Amino acid sequence: MVGRLLRAGCIALGLWLGGAVHAAPPQRVVSMNLCTDQLAMLLAAPGQLVSVSYLAQDPQASTMVEQARAYPVNHGLAEEIYRLRPDLVLAGAYTTRATVAMLQRLGVPVAIFPPEADFDGIRGNLRRMGELLGREAEAEAQIAAFDHGLAALMDAPVQRPxxxxxxxxxxxxxxxxxxxxxxxxxxxxxxxxxxxxxxxxxxxxxxxxxxxxxxxxxxxxxxxxxxxxxxxxxxxxxxxxxxxxxxxxxxxxxxxxxxxxxxxxxxxxxxxxxxxxxx
Missing domain, CATH: 3.40.50.1980 (Nitrogenase molybdenum iron protein domain)
Structure with a gap:
């Protein structure tokens, strides 16, 4: 219990300082937002991600339904999240504010991700997720593959329909x-x-x-x-x-x-x- 609190404190301090403190990677990560679900599933180490939001398994909302079925789901309720004993919670900027506030009052580190409005936003959130999870190399590999795929699709039509x-x-x-x-x-x-x-x-x-x-x-x-x-x-x-x-x-x-x-x-x-x- 003491070790978990110390690790959570280090992560929280690292988040507060914008990543200036290099903490040990979190071991029990819970995502409660559809978009952080997918970023985390792309990058997390085996066993590191312990729960994703129920939307991750919804085929009308998620592009990673099959991968999401490997994880228990949550509904973004503070009590269910806390019982999972997370040392890091991933949320979106518009995730239920009451849940986020309660978790923060309970001392649970919460990383909030803004929505991506462009391709640089995708790269930035991938890179930040990699830093939070201690998976920087995996994040850079995903970014490189994304950039390669994007370049292959880009062309210069003479006249855009x-x-x-x-x-x-x-x-x-x-x-x-x-x-x-x-x-x-x-x-x-x-x-x-x-x-x-x-x-x-x-x-x-x-x-x-x-x-x-x-x-x-x-x-x-x-x-x-x-x-x-x-x-x-x-x-x-x-x-x-x-x-x-x-x-x-x-x-x-x-x-x-x-x-x-x-x-x-x-x-x-x-x-x-x-x-x-x-x-």
């Missing part, structure tokens, strides 16, 4: 978002920029129709029905989808900034090449 991201409630993502960076890397021009949306926001149906993009990128539908998704069934959207190229990208493809976003870039690039060959 226009594309629109269109989700429930007419939501779209602009250039200053991870989804926007993925669209750009695939060689497409995101019309959100033309609508003055740099991050994310609502792209009115009228704006979408008038922009008449070459490619319509829609999120995959969930089971059941919701009023938020009704706009996706509008006749104008159906007509646009029939006239333009269209493709679907599932949320798990880019909801988290991990090297798995390369798959989303590849699918959008293939859609772009299909447009170019058909023109």
């Amino acid at each position: 226009t594309a629109a991201l269109y989700y429930a409630n007419s939501y779209t993502s602009g250039r200053d978002s991870l989804a926007g960076r993925i669209v750009e890397a695939a060689g497409l021009h995101n019309i959100a920029a033309d609508a003055g949306l740099s991050g994310g926001g609502v792209l009115a149906l009228e704006q979408l129709v008038l922009a008449n993009p070459d490619l319509l990128i829609r999120g995959r539908r969930y089971a059941g029905r919701s009023r938020a998704e009704e706009v996706l069934d509008h006749p104008a959207v159906a007509a646009l989808a029939e006239r333009a190229g269209q493709t679907g990208i599932a949320d798990q493809d880019w909801v988290c900034g991990t090297p798995r976003v390369l798959g989303a870039i590849a699918r959008l690039r293939d859609a772009r090449l299909g447009l170019e060959q058909g023109s």
Whole structure:
């Protein structure tokens, strides 16, 4: 018990000092956020990660479902996390604040990761996860493989076909978002920029129709029905989808900034090449 408290104290001090103190790698790591789940599964040593969030096993949210099934899941509740006796908890910036605050009051070190808004964010979070877990070499290997894969997908089309991201409630993502960076890397021009949306926001149906993009990128539908998704069934959207190229990208493809976003870039690039060959 004393050893565990000392190790937790060293980790907490290292986190507070931004990593200036070199502590022994944590032995019982718990992740309570979908994105930290996946980063940790990519890098953790065998036996080091003891639990991931239940979302890691959800095929509609996670790209690492099979790997996640090897771990017990948690639901982000302070009492269940504490009973796992972690010496490090991984959380996202928007993870339940009450749970994070309670764990910190109980002396449990918590590392909070910001969402990745671009490819540098992916590299930065991989590198930070590697430092926290004592797996720096593995993190650098993942970054190198990511950069190699990204370079292989990047090309310079003479003219970028226009594309629109269109989700429930007419939501779209602009250039200053991870989804926007993925669209750009695939060689497409995101019309959100033309609508003055740099991050994310609502792209009115009228704006979408008038922009008449070459490619319509829609999120995959969930089971059941919701009023938020009704706009996706509008006749104008159906007509646009029939006239333009269209493709679907599932949320798990880019909801988290991990090297798995390369798959989303590849699918959008293939859609772009299909447009170019058909023109």
